[in-house]
């Protein structure tokens with residue numbers, strides 16, 4: 603089977619997140635950008651991938667078209683035992699252009715599509731290519747966008763709980779907001795606090811100390827810059843809270859650095875950023891060897907979310923799927939990923955990623 607074409611598809615689906623906002627992605631953001639990667643083969647089989655996009659969609663589309671596609675079109679689709687070597691070779695070929703960031707987002711998109719193809723060739727879900735499934739549904743947490751006002755944080759938390767979520771993450775950096783969220787959801791439900799690299803180590807330690815009465819499961823990315831693993835380790839040790847990080851790290855190499863600095867209790871690889879399924883799998887194995895918990899980053903609804911669910915189905919370790927809390931105008935997967943009454947999402951059972959994207963939605967929301 604030969605790779606005939608690698609086609610990026612940029613789509614933009616409007617959303618409504620109530621009082622929450624995605625302003626940090628760009629002023630007035632009210633839509634979620636996704637870049638799907640379609641790998642067309644000479645046999646008629648098509649694989650779907652997902653490259654991290656948001657406000658860098660055009661750059662990612664260019665990276666796929668100009669950096670990735672010319673190096674893989676015409677090659678044989680890698681077999682299961684060739685996927686790791688294929689990824690390593692492409693990473694090496696492209697390292698001059700920036701090893702991480704947009705280069706790796708583009709590589710991630712291709713890698714996910716190749717894993718989808720490997721599953722479709724074998725007639726099995728992606729997870730089955732790696733090991734038997736240990737979960738058929740993954741508990742999801744509602745990942746609230748940044749809100750600010752404690753009252754509004756509390757009401758959105760209550761709304762999410764009423765809809766069936768059994769774990770909540772807020773993107774807030776005030777103790778008042780954390781307290782409001784905890785009071786809204788009660789003492790037993792996991793509450794996570796994502797800080798998006800907002801603070802210095804000293805400020806983050808003080809914040810962690812003040813948050814402790816509200817029992818966050820973890821503080822996510824407490825310090826700037828995200829690669830300052832020493833400071834992150836200090837927050838964990840001196841703030842006496844668990845720390846999660848990893849959405850801004852690429853490849854298992856960076857995760858190894860983070861873990862060896864004792865900078866994290868939870869690692870958060872993002873399959874559309876870290877290097878696809880290949881690197882995600884390496885990070886998961888590294889976490890297991892290092893006694894660090896896995897809690898992936900997946901605030902997106904394209905093939906990357908499906909890949910995340912496939913990988914989480916291999917674990918029964920209470921890892922959760924991140925579900926971006928918003929009403930969207932359309933979904934690529936119909937209602938196949940609806941939240942169950944148990945607060946979990948069924949893992950699709952079709953071959954590869956498990957589902958095919960709705961072409962009609964792709965056309966309707968295409969960005970020209």
Ligand SMILES: [Mg+2]
Pocket residue numbers: 796798822823849899
């Ligand atoms: Mg985050």
